[in-house]
Amino acid sequence: METVSGGAGSPGHPVGFDPTVAIGRGLTLPNPVGVASGTFGYGFDLGALCPVDRLGAIFTKGTTLHPRPGNDPPRVAETPAGMLNAIGLQNPGVEVVRRDYAPRWRDWAVPVLVNVAGGDIAEYVAVARRLDGVAGVSGLELNISCPNVAGGLDFGIDPRPAARCVAAVRAATGLPLVVKLSPNAADVAEVARAVVGAGADAVSLVNTVVGLKVSLALGRPVLPGAGTGGLSGPAIKPIALAQVARVRRAVEVPVIGIGGIRTATDALEFMVVGADAVQVGTATFTTPRAALDVLDGCQAHAERHRLCAWRDLRWSALG
Numbered sequence: 001m002e003t004v005s006g007g008a009g010s011p012g013h014p015v016g017f018d019p020t021v022a023i024g025r026g027l028t029l030p031n032p033v034g035v036a037s038g039t040f041g042y043g044f045d046l047g048a049l050c051p052v053d054r055l056g057a058i059f060t061k062g063t064t065l066h067p068r069p070g071n072d073p074p075r076v077a078e079t080p081a082g083m084l085n086a087i088g089l090q091n092p093g094v095e096v097v098r099r100d101y102a103p104r105w106r107d108w109a110v111p112v113l114v115n116v117a118g119g120d121i122a123e124y125v126a127v128a129r130r131l132d133g134v135a136g137v138s139g140l141e142l143n144i145s146c147p148n149v150a151g152g153l154d155f156g157i158d159p160r161p162a163a164r165c166v167a168a169v170r171a172a173t174g175l176p177l178v179v180k181l182s183p184n185a186a187d188v189a190e191v192a193r194a195v196v197g198a199g200a201d202a203v204s205l206v207n208t209v210v211g212l213k214v215s216l217a218l219g220r221p222v223l224p225g226a227g228t229g230g231l232s233g234p235a236i237k238p239i240a241l242a243q244v245a246r247v248r249r250a251v252e253v254p255v256i257g258i259g260g261i262r263t264a265t266d267a268l269e270f271m272v273v274g275a276d277a278v279q280v281g282t283a284t285f286t287t288p289r290a291a292l293d294v295l296d297g298c299q300a301h302a303e304r305h306r307l308c309a310w311r312d313l314r315w316s317a318l319g
């Protein structure tokens, strides 16, 4: 079969196949496989093991107005088919991101979307404002769904505060806005409708699922503080698939699927239930180039099945 290299038809794509994914406001990802927030830093550390220029997108570590040291260790714990984390949004603060990191992203082929977090709406707005119009920043991913810090989570589990937060950020920036949804909401579809109504260009889901690991020997949870953390990895993939399918039915905007993706098959399954793109997270910790392996597998599948676009995979029941 004839294939093309470079440009929209990146290596190995069948002629006529469009691998790109439009996110909105002029942002188009070169392919649908990105790396998830908090698992790839700001794109600088893993470059030798996972060349970033072929990725579909980098979603950075959650970034706040001021630097945060994060929680005391231990901050991660292994669980069956997954991991718990309670990093506590360790990050250098938005000034470092715009002054030192963004200029380095400017020449990268891969779009970098800064994941934004905050303790209240004013902080989300302040971070978004500081990133607006900064060369190298292709968009924002609004983390209204982090289970490891007080405050921010509340926005993601209730449609009204979620919409208020998104509307305020929307008014503060012209950047493409992806809103990251929580699997801990009572009705994720309702939250999705609310944030799209408030101006989200796309939604991504899922963030981690609240979990707890206990040590019988110690007689207490393994992680400090309340002991809860965010569960990620293959254990949450069925939850994520179900929620992506639900959100796909609820909104028209692009949906980015996240949760337990390790292989191309995992990623393609998310596309079957309506994801336009995906993010690889925890898998990067064991296999730094996991996202590129996922991408290669997806491209091979597209060739084998002579797809015209990733949407061709979509389950017909989703319309």
Ligand SMILES: Cc1cc2nc3c(=O)[nH]c(=O)nc-3n(C[C@H](O)[C@H](O)[C@H](O)COP(=O)(O)O)c2cc1C
Residues within 6 Å of the ligand: 036, 037, 038, 039, 060, 061, 062, 063, 085, 087, 089, 115, 143, 146, 180, 206, 207, 208, 231, 232, 233, 234, 236, 258, 259, 260, 261, 279, 280, 281, 282, 283
């Ligand atoms: C160590 C760690 C740190 C994370 N930090 C963030 C973060 O700062 N902001 C965010 O939106 N999501 C964060 N996440 C959630 C991931 O981006 C992703 O939504 C989640 O882990 C599910 O995907 P996975 O199963 O492929 O890891 C973090 C996840 C892990 C494991």
